[in-house]
Amino acid sequence: MLLEKTSPVPLHIQLRKIILSMIESGKLKPGDKLFSESEFCKKYNISRMTVRRVISDLANEGYIQRVAGKGSFVCEPKIIEKLTYVSTFTDDMICRGLMPDRKLLERRIEDPYPKIAEMLNLDSEDKIIYVKMLLYANHEPICLQNVYLPYRIFFKFMETSEEEIERRDLCEILNTFIDRPVLWAKQSVEAVLLKAKEAKLLEVSTNIPGLLCERVTFDELDTPIEYVTFLYRADRYKFMIDKRNVLHQNNKRSIEK
Numbered sequence: 001m002l003l004e005k006t007s008p009v010p011l012h013i014q015l016r017k018i019i020l021s022m023i024e025s026g027k028l029k030p031g032d033k034l035f036s037e038s039e040f041c042k043k044y045n046i047s048r049m050t051v052r053r054v055i056s057d058l059a060n061e062g063y064i065q066r067v068a069g070k071g072s073f074v075c076e077p078k079i080i081e082k083l084t085y086v087s088t089f090t091d092d093m094i095c096r097g098l099m100p101d102r103k104l105l106e107r108r109i110e111d112p113y114p115k116i117a118e119m120l121n122l123d124s125e126d127k128i129i130y131v132k133m134l135l136y137a138n139h140e141p142i143c144l145q146n147v148y149l150p151y152r153i154f155f156k157f158m159e160t161s162e163e164e165i166e167r168r169d170l171c172e173i174l175n176t177f178i179d180r181p182v183l184w185a186k187q188s189v190e191a192v193l194l195k196a197k198e199a200k201l202l203e204v205s206t207n208i209p210g211l212l213c214e215r216v217t218f219d220e221l222d223t224p225i226e227y228v229t230f231l232y233r234a235d236r237y238k239f240m241i242d243k244r245n246v247l248h249q250n251n252k253r254s255i256e257k
Contacts, residue, residue, distance in 0.1 A: 001237040002044070002108050003015065003018075003044050003045075003046065004224060008161045011044075011046055011050050011142075011231045012050050012053050012054050013055075015040070015046065015050065015051070015054045016054050016057065016235075017059065017179070019034070019054065019058060019063075020058075020063065023063060023074055028072050028074050028227055029074060029076070030053060030075060030076045030112075031073060031074060032073065032074045033071050033072070033073050034055070034064060034072040034073070034171075035072075035073065036071060036072070037055070038051060041177050047099065055072055055213060057149075059072065061090050062075055062234065062235045062236070063075060063161070065169070065235075068136065072125055075235065076140075076236065085132060087136055088167035088169045088172070089102075089143070089145075089169065089170075089171075089172045090172075091169075092173075093137050093243050098134065098137040099137070100135070100137060100138070100169075101135075101136040101137075101139065101166075102133050102134065102136065102165075102166055102169075102170070103133065103134045103136070103164050103166060104131070104132075104133055104136050104162050104166055105125065105132040105133060105134055105201075106130065106131065107129070107130070107131050107132075107158075107162075107165075108129070109127050109128070109129055109130075109151060109158065110127065110129075110130055110131055112126065112128045112148065116128060116148050116227055117147075118228055119216050119221070119227040120148065120150055120216075120225075121224050126151065126152060127151040127152075128148050128149060128150060128151055128152060129148075129149040129150075129151055129155075129158065129196070130146070130147070130148055131145075131147040131149070131163075131170070133145040133147070133170065134201055134202075135230075136234075137238060140203075140236070141201060141202050141203055141204075141233075142202070142232060142233050143230050143231060143232045143233070144198060144202065144230070144231040145170075145229070145230050145231075146228065146229045146231075147170065147226065147227075147228045148226070148227040148228065149174070149226055150225065151223075153177065153178065153225060154174060154177050156177055157173070157174065157177060158228050161202075167175060174226070177242055178219065178225060180217060180219040180221060180223075181217055181219065181220060182217050182218070182225070183218060183220045183222075184217075184218050185215050185216060185217045186215065186218070187213060187215040187216075188208070188213070188214050188216075189211060189212070189213045189216065189217075190210075190211075190212050191209055191210070191211060191212075191234070192206050192209070192210050192212045192231070193208070193209060193210065194206065194207065194208055194209070194210045194231070197225045198210070202231075202233050204235070208234070208235070209234040209235075210232060210233060210234055211231070211232040211233075211234050212226075212229060212230050212232075212233065213229065213230040213231075214227075214229050215227070215228050215230070225247060237257060
């Protein structure tokens with residue numbers, strides 16, 4: 001595929017589409033090396049500045065990874081999570097054909113911070129159970145999970161062995177300690193910079209972007225039963241939200257009436 005020099009579409013956009021098409025079609029697979037800047041310039045008769053802009057944009061968006069002294073390589077496709085439903089990490093990974101795994105880093109009983117107490121609607125004397133997990137997909141660390149549980153509800157969880165916690169999905173275990181089912185959750189997502197300790201656990205460079213997801217889970221009586229944060233690698237994860245035209249739906253309902 002060649003670039004159309006007479007096209008109103010800028011050259012950098014044309015080159016971007018060519019590279020993305022090769023990645024999405026499988027012609028370029030994860031781990032494959034791209035042409036060097038000079039090879040792109042020669043092949044498409046374009047400036048090094050144009051090539052550098054495209055490579056930089058694709059690297060920032062997580063499609064490729066630049067390695068100093070070696071070149072640019074195609075990344076593994078990002079894991080996409082829809083925010084429409086309450087689901088478990090294990091279910092998400094299995095649905096995508098990935099093997100989930102987890103490692104328990106910390107578990108303890110402690111006094112809640114004011115924010116945690118507010119999120120879980122706790123009294124001043126209430127304790128929480130704090131759990132920190134490192135989550136994997138196909139043996140690759142992709143998420144740090146921090147879980148805060150009301151001790152009065154989940155006190156028996158402290159008797160659960162480390163082996164069982166790492167073998168089963170945490171949500172599956174916690175569901176055995178509650179009488180009412182989880183019904184809904186309130187969730188937010190924001191971009192953050194990974195700190196040195198977080199980056200080390202996730203096996204990435206310091207100060208690269210991460211995606212921080214905060215979630216409060218409620219039962220059928222709207223009682224908050226869990227506050228959890230997920231810190232995802234932004235180079236391996238992205239979220240998708242389905243949105244509908246509410247005005248159009250309302251008009252449709254009016255017509256149907």
